[in-house]
Amino acid sequence: MIFIGIVLIIVAFVGILYDKKSSMDYMGRVDTKKRELEEVIKDAEMMLQEMNRFSEYLLDQMETKYSRLSSVNSIEKADEHVYDIENAEKERLYLRSEMNRTADKTQKSGISYEASSKVEAETRDELYPMGKGVPAKEVPAKNTDSAVKNVKYETVVTLSKEGLGISDIAKKLGVGKGEIELILELKNQSTHS
Known part of the structure; x- marks a missing residue:
């Protein structure tokens, strides 16, 4: 019986050593997996930072393209403004020729030059209230x-x-x-x- 007890103690001791070795192997595997997981997390953080930088780059590019589109609209508006000024200049020349024609008619019809000049000055003041020959509608706001x-x-x-x-x-x-x-x-x- 003592012999059987000693054998059982030895078997139990071997079992304990085996379990201890298994738990050490398991802890080693857990540590390995933990290190691998930490490396994966570092890689994921680096990728996230890279994605953030790329998204900022894309945002900057989009803002640049938007500002280019805005400047295209501004250039189109400037072209429209130039067209309006050219039309106003044509209208001014037409009105001037009409004023000259009217002045010629008044001189031919016997109205004094002073009266015709006064009418011409009043017409000019109406057409060009800002002075300097610039029609009111041509003055840029x-x-x-x-x-x-x-x-x-x-x-x-x-x-x-x-x-x-x-x-x-x-x-x-x-x-x-x-x-x-x-x-x-x-x-x-x-x-x-």
């Missing part, structure tokens, strides 16, 4: 910005015709290369249309 952009547009086109490159024009005018490219692209589109 808020369109000075579009007029400046039109000047910039013409300057870019002129410099380009002189042979300057996009970066040289951008440096000379103090604007971005993208804006210069856009203006030249619009000019090419308008000449091909």
Whole structure:
């Protein structure tokens, strides 16, 4: 019986050692899995940071494209303003010729020159209340910005015709290369249309 008890103790001791070795192997595997999981988490964080940088880049690009579209609209508005000014100038020339014709008729009909000059001055004051020969409807209210952009547009086109490159024009005018490219692209589109 003692012999059987000793054998049972030895078997129990071997079982305990086996369990201890198994638990150590299990702990080693847990540590390995934990390190692998930490590496995967680091990789995921790096990918997340990369995605954040890429999304910021995309947002910047979208804002750039939107501002280009806005400048296209501004150039179109400037072109409309120039068209309005040209029409107003034609109307002014027509009215001036009508005033001259009226003055000629009044002189031929015997009305004194002073009276005709007074009528002409009153008509001029009505047509040009701002003075300096600028009709009231031609006086720019808020369109000075579009007029400046039109000047910039013409300057870019002129410099380009002189042979300057996009970066040289951008440096000379103090604007971005993208804006210069856009203006030249619009000019090419308008000449091909």
